[in-house]
Amino acid sequence: MVLIASYNIRKAIAADRRRRPERIMEVLGEIGADVVILQEADRRFGERHSALPAHLLAEHGYQAVPYEMRHGSIGWHGNAVLIGPHVAIERQQPLHLPTLEPRGAVLADLVVPGGRLRVVGMHLDLSGLWRRRQARSILDDLQAQPYWLPTLLAGDLNEWSRGGCLRDFGLHHRPLALGPSFHARRPIGRLDRMFVSNGIIVEECGVHRSPLASIASDHLPVWARIRIE
Template sequence: MTGLTDLIDQAGRAGTEPDLDPWPLTVATYNIHAAVGTDGRYAPERIAGVLGEINADVIALQEVPLGGAGPNVLDLLQQMTGFHAVEGVAEDTPKRRYGNAVLSRYPVVASRSIDLSFGSREPRGALDADLDCHGHPLRIIATHLGLRPAERRHQIRLLLQAFDTDRMPVILTGDLNEWFVWGRPLRWLTSRFEPVPAPCTFPSRLPMFALDRLWISPRHRLVEVRVHATPLARVASDHLPLIAHIVG
């Protein structure tokens, strides 16, 4: 990965000013299904291959094994991409360390974890990270919500409380597990962030549900949302990546 010092040095040798403008920025969200593909095979290199196809600047990841008794898929993806990485652990037991993550071309200057667990349901959380995109701050919250409606309503309320800020552009993204278009969680998010396109991402072989979502504040900075549906992406995970382009 090319760092800021390298860019300045290269520009100096060429007699030009370094291009430090990060816009347009490509942001993706991707539920990697623990790097187990639709063929049942554990293959983190296929996830890395999909990330290479996307060539995003910032990627929010869900269902990421983070070490413990099993492999640390985030470490593997960081090595394969050369990106900065930060984890958001949702479940940490002797048998499993698991959660969300962010990979970023730009440095992560701060991160926080938001506990979204609900009763006795599977532990859930969100990773709240501040990025420095060549002097342009960007905040991204990567999450994976629960399977029951009451659970998701509780989790959306908690997440919306975290957006009480206008210090920098904020992106909320991840696998919301919400397929009820007129359900309260989506209506609450739409009223807070304004409507955004929601193409289907699940299941990856024949997408029928828009489970993976992305919102941004301010809304006018979002110029495109699309699904990445290559042959590799259809087999690498049971979700397809959702990609957004953002302007400054």
Template sequence: MVVIRALKADVVVLQEADKRLPPRPAALPHDLVAKKGFKNIDFGQPKGSLGFHGNAMLVRSSVEILDASGLELPGLEPRGAIRADLRTAIGDIRVIGVHLGLIRRYRLMQLGAVARALRRLPEMPTLIAGDFNEWGSKAALDAVTPEFDFVSTGHTFPAPRPIAGLDGFAHTNGLTIHNHGVLTRIPARVASDHLPIWAELNRTTPSSL
């Protein structure tokens, strides 16, 4: 929680928030989350778990949760995504949390599944945040989801000496990322094998003709 508080974020997306083996208890105590001023969003996860397929989302009390759900993703290994529609200081936005597969073929399938799920929902400016597990350029991910613009935030893995930018953001029209970065100071380098990333968002409105 020290690292999470250092981000000073209104919305926090986590991966591997639960232990791997059933019944998948939370790796971060629920009472500590509440004590530090956050709400954990319910995505229909098993009792005791913090997230859905290990993905979790924490929000400040000032953020209103409009709707939330988990999404099963295709692939060789069990994967899922989380989706929350939120009322924030910049307006209503949709946040997707992902932890994509280790094999590119499945990563592309998983992003495609996310894109199709979003098309069935009312339009809302959307941010995807998480571990894309993409060691190289995000061009291949861009190709499968042209409605999202991917943002490279710098190297995040492995945390002690990062050489790869596995973690990142992508956004739709209606949102802009005007500032972003990687949190590198202690204890971020020892709290996880990935360094945390952050972004500051703005809502944009279509220009009138």
């Protein structure tokens, strides 16, 4: 069994508008996921260094998948993948997306308890037109991979409708019924999504709600407990 979480951490800026990365790590500690897919993991200005210091990741037993696209960053355009001690990295790849503003996605092939798993993390555009183009680009990249693996896609899709890019991802992947995760204090928007391919059994899934999660970011984390067939 593998526990996967996805979390838009808002550059670790808490409800009091101060950067508090320790709160993000405490929320991740509440969840205890084997793999964490992050959005907005880099600071917004300057050299765009990681919003989560390396020592905090290590103290909580996490390692960032090394995309090495920008010095001081743990991902690509704010998208990052953290793994726990029972997960190994087999291969990783940044994905370039069509966009008018800086956007990207990340792919990681992992060895997890029970098998091998491909994860894709993303944070899509505010524009519906560009979201669909980005979704199709990600799906094309998956088709172009040198080998197939059971795949979980997750992230902040910025999709308020029931169609759009959800329809694109849903053509060959099953959407998970996670519930609303935005805004963290009074969640009404189902912006944070997960999809899985064949080869993955979803045992349970949902939104992580706690007093700390309601103030650590403007999104709540979503999670899924899965098994590789």
